[in-house]
Amino acid sequence: MGKIILTGDRPTGKLHLGHYVGSLRRRVELQNSGEFEKVFIMIADAQALTDNADNPEKIRQNIIEVALDYLSCGLDPAKSTLFIQSQVPELCELAFYYMNLVTVSRLERNPTVKSEIAMRGFSDSETEGDPTQRGKGIPVGFYTYPISQASDITAFKATTVPAGEDQEPMIEQTREIVHKFNTVYGPTLVMPEILLPDNAACMRLPGTDGKAKMSKSLGNCIYLSDSAEDVRKKVMTMYTDPNHLRVEDPGQVEGNTVFTYLDAFSRPEHFAKFLPDYASLDELKEHYRRGGLGDVKVKKFLIAVLNDTLEPIRERRKIFEQNIGDVYKVLEEGSIKARATAAQTLKEVRSAMRINYFEDRELIASQIEHYAHRK
Ligand code: TRP
Numbered sequence: 001m002g003k004i005i006l007t008g009d010r011p012t013g014k015l016h017l018g019h020y021v022g023s024l025r026r027r028v029e030l031q032n033s034g035e036f037e038k039v040f041i042m043i044a045d046a047q048a049l050t051d052n053a054d055n056p057e058k059i060r061q062n063i064i065e066v067a068l069d070y071l072s073c074g075l076d077p078a079k080s081t082l083f084i085q086s087q088v089p090e091l092c093e094l095a096f097y098y099m100n101l102v103t104v105s106r107l108e109r110n111p112t113v114k115s116e117i118a119m120r121g122f123s124d125s126e127t128e129g130d131p132t133q134r135g136k137g138i139p140v141g142f143y144t145y146p147i148s149q150a151s152d153i154t155a156f157k158a159t160t161v162p163a164g165e166d167q168e169p170m171i172e173q174t175r176e177i178v179h180k181f182n183t184v185y186g187p188t189l190v191m192p193e194i195l196l197p198d199n200a201a202c203m204r205l206p207g208t209d210g211k212a213k214m215s216k217s218l219g220n221c222i223y224l225s226d227s228a229e230d231v232r233k234k235v236m237t238m239y240t241d242p243n244h245l246r247v248e249d250p251g252q253v254e255g256n257t258v259f260t261y262l263d264a265f266s267r268p269e270h271f272a273k274f275l276p277d278y279a280s281l282d283e284l285k286e287h288y289r290r291g292g293l294g295d296v297k298v299k300k301f302l303i304a305v306l307n308d309t310l311e312p313i314r315e316r317r318k319i320f321e322q323n324i325g326d327v328y329k330v331l332e333e334g335s336i337k338a339r340a341t342a343a344q345t346l347k348e349v350r351s352a353m354r355i356n357y358f359e360d361r362e363l364i365a366s367q368i369e370h371y372a373h374r375k
Pocket of ligand 1: 009153
């Protein structure tokens, strides 16, 4: 059987460089590799609502931003099905059945959900101050989103989920659900695998402030839609090695955000194009370590590399921005296609669970028979 991709993003804001190196760039490569029978890319609005119930307008407005980012990066509706999660209601029905295969304690152990609870508190106004109730103010929908994510993945029979490290526990949870379902009801669902970025810098791109993650709430993002001038300003404020005070001082490249970004973005041809005195990133790092290489020179190179990467994305974005109606049309058509696929899987699931009563001639015949004898 052919390989199938399903992945997606919550539409809570514009996509940034962390999304790009974490998954987006890879998706475009995979889409164009011809190795996959189908590629589904989902805007996870329903999942975004699980912790934005009070702000649906934010989600509503950001759907088009994410769609523009997708198309600008090179996701191509002729090759990939781009769709909106909430427009495929079959996903909810699948999740409702999967919920019976997952325990509360298993959900509580999900490390991503755990850290999200820890980060946000989720206190309940009625039980505030009671330590035994800490974290219990979490919406049920948010708590169960790993199960809904299992529906997203299995509905499309995905074999491959290109995503960042933070999604690993979700795929693990999905795999357990697939295993359980197939054991209980017979082989029906496809076992998916996560496809992680292949280098550490891409796995978790730090923010421009050097913090562990690029995140809108920390204000440390470079967005795909940022202008060349935005990029220049943001890179100039980036942390380097705090002990590298004078140009001649030896510097450290580990944990130096500017070099982490170069690990994620620079390619050999960037050196020929923008910094011909060096043949490779290794040479540049070597000089920095030795001393005699200033931060500004490295930053200027990074600005050139980032803008070289982003320029074609910006160009395409400009064109799609002039055709917003068409972008919605792409999502609408994608959602119709996605729905047909999910409906087929749901049919198979219902039949495996034997809740397809009206198609089950044998069930009806045996009940007729049973009651005939009781006359
Ligand atoms: N959880 C993902 C995020 O926060 C979005 C998502 C929803 C997803 N369903 C998915 C990703 C299925 C991969 C596969 O960005």
